[in-house]
Amino acid sequence: MGAISIRNVVKRYGRGPSANQVIHGVNAEISDGEFVVIVGPSGCGKSTLLRMVAGLEEISDGEIAIAERVVNRVEPSERDIAMVFQNYALYPHMSVFDNMAYGLKIQKVPTPEIKARVDKAAGILELGALLARKPRELSGGQRQRVAMGRAIVRQPQVFLFDEPLSNLDAKLRAQTRLEIQKLHRELGVTSLFVTHDQVEAMTLAQRMIVMNAGRMEQIGTPEEVYLRPATTFVAGFIGSPPMNLLKGVADGSQFNVGPSLPLPRPAPRNGELILGLRPEHAELSPESGNSGWPLRVEMIEMLGAERLVYGRIGDELFTVRIDGTRAAPQVGNRVSLHMDPAHLHWFDARTSQRVQ
CATH class of the missing domain: 2.40.50.140 (Nucleic acid-binding proteins)
Known part of the structure; x- marks a missing residue:
């Protein structure tokens, strides 16, 4: 259902000879239910690629398909995706329940179904006791779980994570990685996760895409990438x-x-x-x-x-x-x-x- 095909995707800013090309013909096939991490240094194009899948960046060449439907000209709201950002983007005046339910209310989902979805997501993320609190009353890790809960209740075909753990300290990052792994096992939703942190990439990914200067250097399981790096860049980037x-x-x-x-x-x-x-x-x-x-x-x-x-x-x-x-x-x-x-x-x- 939620397979993603990225076919010869190119991104340019500007037109003509002076155009700045930042993504150079990326190809990747992501299976339904697979958890794939896009990893690379700052400025390598990983977030730009994710934003093109989300529909937040225009595709210059090539095509992206979600569930076998080409989405190049499909609005983000119609792609059946949910995105979790580095910034939690919670409404400060709303409770945890209302933050998680807001998108469903906009879609005019019936109230009983909204409550059932929010309660289920809160149970998965251990947020049940926090539903009445405001974001200012939560820790950083709890706010990130609320942001993930808001994505879960939409029941999308694809989850997109854009460096969601960057604002957490080392201990919380490790705990939240475990929660994301558990979440994927329970929901089985196709997931694309962007990070510059190779530890996150190695621990979370079923397969990983290593990006460098807008090019895909290698795609494979963490074991394949670590044991048989395809280039000197991958060899020098993966491993600490x-x-x-x-x-x-x-x-x-x-x-x-x-x-x-x-x-x-x-x-x-x-x-x-x-x-x-x-x-x-x-x-x-x-x-x-x-x-x-x-x-x-x-x-x-x-x-x-x-x-x-x-x-x-x-x-x-x-x-x-x-x-x-x-x-x-x-x-x-x-x-x-x-x-x-x-x-x-x-x-x-x-x-x-x-x-x-």
Whole structure:
């Protein structure tokens, strides 16, 4: 019912040669009932794409279909969607009940049905005891739940979330993420969720779209995106700390980044490449012989359950994640870095696309 098709969608501001194109031919098929997160840095076009699905931005080229109906020229109010914004946008003079019921009253839904829908949504979101309160009497997390309740009562085909957790503190964000997951399991409504926070993307998404400069870099499950990033941008954006990326020249079982590094397995081809390795996939040992990569330790961060070791291989900065219970090397020491060849990622130095 609520499947979304995004086909070669382009967005330009202005006309002619001076037009500023901000979305470059995005294609995505979102299944009915799927929860898809659009993630990327500020200014990458993720909210613009969401607003085009909502009908709040005009589509320059391509088409968007909701439930197999092309909606390019359909008014937002007729698309059967509900949107939750970063700003809660609650009416301050209305009670929680009236805020949630307002849209239904405008649609002239019968009063008994309004009450039944609001009560059901309040039960799902644990707002039953707050229905008589005004927004000023609520916490930030409670206000966000009211905004979600207002969307739920409309019973739309599609939910659109535009960075709805940005105004919450870290603890509330984590709690609200759990509530959104629970909500999706119970309602099963197709959902598009925009965020710049990769933790939100990884924890909420069934699939995620990674955007960069108006282009879709990759679409896939969180596991696919994390384990096999399609480009160096995805590799560097998804993961905290990000994947280590070393640009150099491969020659059989050697990789020259200044110092020549021995490879546990030959590179997929010779010539200029970018080698990627996630911080948790590297092992440290006291420097000895030439079997590992020489790392000069510059800084240690203690993060409780883990430590981050920052060092340099030649002039290149490199990060290693180790268990917090292990003894860390001393700053200034040289250690040897080892890795499983299965965890090496290779990218084309010119296109930044994945090679292997």
